[in-house]
Amino acid sequence: MSLVITSNVALDDRPDTSEVFKPYSYQNPLLNTMRIPANSEIALQSAKINKNGVASLTAANSNFNHYFGVPVGTALCPKIENSTQIPFPAIIGAGLVFREGGRAERNIDDLTLDISSGINAAAYNPSLINAVVPTSIVVTQNRTSAANKALEGFNFTATQEKTIVKKGKATAVWSDISVNSRAGFTQTNGVVTSTTTTGFHVQAKQYPIAQAKGSVFFDISSLNGDDVDKKPWVVGLSRINRRIANNTGVSRELPEYFNTTAQKAGSKLPRVGGQVIYGDIMVGRSGTDLCVWQSGVDSNAKLGGTKMNEIIYYGGDFNPQFKAGKYNLKNNDDDYVKVKFTLDNENMKIELIDDSDTVVLLADFTVAKSKGGVKENLTAPICAPKMAMYPIMAGRTIGTTGSLDELFHYTNYPTWDEATYTNYDWWGYSQKNNLTRWCLEVESRFWNDFGDTSSGILKDGLQIPVLSAVGGELVGYQSMIITAPSLEYGLSKTFSQPSALGAGITGNATASRLMGFLNTPVSIPKSNTAGVTITNSVSVPILSTDASIFVRLNNFTQKTVNARQGTGSKIIAHLPRFDNSGNDLGGLYFSPNFPTYLSLGNTEDLLINSFDIDIVYDNETLCTALSGKTVVCLHIRDKVK
Numbered sequence: 001m002s003l004v005i006t007s008n009v010a011l012d013d014r015p016d017t018s019e020v021f022k023p024y025s026y027q028n029p030l031l032n033t034m035r036i037p038a039n040s041e042i043a044l045q046s047a048k049i050n051k052n053g054v055a056s057l058t059a060a061n062s063n064f065n066h067y068f069g070v071p072v073g074t075a076l077c078p079k080i081e082n083s084t085q086i087p088f089p090a091i092i093g094a095g096l097v098f099r100e101g102g103r104a105e106r107n108i109d110d111l112t113l114d115i116s117s118g119i120n121a122a123a124y125n126p127s128l129i130n131a132v133v134p135t136s137i138v139v140t141q142n143r144t145s146a147a148n149k150a151l152e153g154f155n156f157t158a159t160q161e162k163t164i165v166k167k168g169k170a171t172a173v174w175s176d177i178s179v180n181s182r183a184g185f186t187q188t189n190g191v192v193t194s195t196t197t198t199g200f201h202v203q204a205k206q207y208p209i210a211q212a213k214g215s216v217f218f219d220i221s222s223l224n225g226d227d228v229d230k231k232p233w234v235v236g237l238s239r240i241n242r243r244i245a246n247n248t249g250v251s252r253e254l255p256e257y258f259n260t261t262a263q264k265a266g267s268k269l270p271r272v273g274g275q276v277i278y279g280d281i282m283v284g285r286s287g288t289d290l291c292v293w294q295s296g297v298d299s300n301a302k303l304g305g306t307k308m309n310e311i312i313y314y315g316g317d318f319n320p321q322f323k324a325g326k327y328n329l330k331n332n333d334d335d336y337v338k339v340k341f342t343l344d345n346e347n348m349k350i351e352l353i354d355d356s357d358t359v360v361l362l363a364d365f366t367v368a369k370s371k372g373g374v375k376e377n378l379t380a381p382i383c384a385p386k387m388a389m390y391p392i393m394a395g396r397t398i399g400t401t402g403s404l405d406e407l408f409h410y411t412n413y414p415t416w417d418e419a420t421y422t423n424y425d426w427w428g429y430s431q432k433n434n435l436t437r438w439c440l441e442v443e444s445r446f447w448n449d450f451g452d453t454s455s456g457i458l459k460d461g462l463q464i465p466v467l468s469a470v471g472g473e474l475v476g477y478q479s480m481i482i483t484a485p486s487l488e489y490g491l492s493k494t495f496s497q498p499s500a501l502g503a504g505i506t507g508n509a510t511a512s513r514l515m516g517f518l519n520t521p522v523s524i525p526k527s528n529t530a531g532v533t534i535t536n537s538v539s540v541p542i543l544s545t546d547a548s549i550f551v552r553l554n555n556f557t558q559k560t561v562n563a564r565q566g567t568g569s570k571i572i573a574h575l576p577r578f579d580n581s582g583n584d585l586g587g588l589y590f591s592p593n594f595p596t597y598l599s600l601g602n603t604e605d606l607l608i609n610s611f612d613i614d615i616v617y618d619n620e621t622l623c624t625a626l627s628g629k630t631v632v633c634l635h636i637r638d639k640v641k
Helices: 092-099 110-121 366-370 427-433 436-443
Strands: 002-007 023-037 040-050 055-058 063-069 089-091 105-106 138-145 153-161 164-168 175-176 185-187 191-193 200-204 212-219 233-238 242-244 250-252 281-286 291-295 307-310 338-343 347-354 359-363 390-395 403-408 478-482 527-529 532-534 549-554 559-561 567-569 571-575 586-590 606-616 631-638
Touching: 023 105, 023 153, 055 110, 063 110, 089 092, 089 110, 092 110, 105 233, 105 478, 110 138, 110 153, 153 191, 153 478, 175 185, 200 403, 212 390, 212 427, 212 532, 233 338, 233 436, 233 606, 281 347, 347 366, 390 403, 427 436, 427 478, 478 532, 559 571
Parallel strands: none
Antiparallel strands: 002 631, 023 606, 040 586, 040 631, 055 105, 063 089, 063 478, 138 153, 153 532, 164 403, 175 200, 185 191, 191 403, 200 390, 212 338, 212 403, 233 281, 233 390, 242 250, 281 291, 291 307, 338 347, 347 359, 527 532, 549 571, 549 606, 559 567
16 A cells, blocks of 8 residues: 655745646656556545635626727717717637636636737727737736735726828739729739729728828829820728628628618719729719718618718818819819828818829818818718728729828738738628628718718717827727626617617626626726726626536546546546635645545556646646645555455
């Protein structure tokens, strides 16, 4: 008979840095080979562990939402319908830590990392993106200053990106986004040249325009020309769309809910090469006219989905430059050669530049509204599905050329990659996961409905766009965490709610206990200054310890069956939730009154050089909730006949 004492820690061990001496997984090599007689059996004699509180993650307690925008309930945003944003669904650990096993036990350090990965996966505003992973939201632990450093909750710090950088013409690489990919063109140093009569319809997918007063300059001198035979053209900005094929085999890159046939009476649709061009906001030529279009809904049209709505930039005092009517591009008496788009968070300003570099306003919200412009004269606020907009361009006839001169984007925003952009682009993520219904909900709000002229704070159908500060931060935007269903942030009159109680997209939020927001469904920031939002938990995260754990002896010949996994196992004993003294946290001691002996099945002597011990859950994953010193005592004896 033999008593074997194992431990993860000796005097010189470093369990904090060594993978060999972890309290939940360690090896004890022997100086001399141990001989175990034939026909022996083994049992757990006792175990001493130090167990911390752990979070038991499941699909039922790990969901929350991240909202980045103007807080609902404020003067500027009294209801969610006034907001251009929506709470984005998030999962602690992005769901990966428990998806396969149904649940996962996580210590506080791992839980902190899991919350961080969850909120980073749900932060889609370009001002929060500084790489594919992570975003600029940092999650840390709040602990007391007392000696025990007790956990008080979590700290969330969201820092907006502010710096933008210029990309020149030669850096643009244009992708074909035409119907059935049938465009014919060449490109050299960023200049696109049509090689067919149908022309080109392209998008530069490297970088989106920045919200911090980013801009894009298009050269339209060749696109337009001064020839009566010149055909239509457009320049503008658009989200990146997946190619969708209809039941007739026609494929296009556009939103699933875009209605290519809907139009307001008397307006002109942007067409190049026989197709309706889609863009989130565009300038172009229709016949001889200069036109401006923006995607949105139109309740007066009584047709579903979004459409290209024409902005009436002409015919009033709100834009004196074009008071007389639509500008004639055939004549182009003012010699306009460039179109400039400037994005100031939610406000889009469009300007024309002539051959003497004189700049004139074509369309915007702020200036035109101040001079008496009404809804049809103004650009609508840029909203969540349109947060990442990339340059687009279309032209017709052989030899027609087009290019952008400059693009200003966030310095740290990643270069577009088809395989990864859905990780940080909400529209791309929604298309990939068939969740565009939430995007339509945002785009259907009154301020983006060109037929609604009576809703809103002033009953004029308008919502004042939120701007960026001189320093680049998005003024009034706050980073907020929603951990329980919220009618305030989920209810919408413009879209049917699939969840109970009308909580909409927040209806599945369940993480208030784990994240420390009990009785506070929507977090209240501690501070929000200079583009930095700091939020603290309001309650101590509730960690559970209800999971049983098991001792596994990896390098012996005993055989057990883990029916939960449906596989064979090396587990030798069960350590229940409560120890011999009734404790379930801290230092725990287990000594079974009736040890369960397992046959080693050795018909000959076994020669053992090491004892390899793991402490695991029932799914055979390591119990990382342990810390400090672990002692496991084993008893080996001759098999009882």
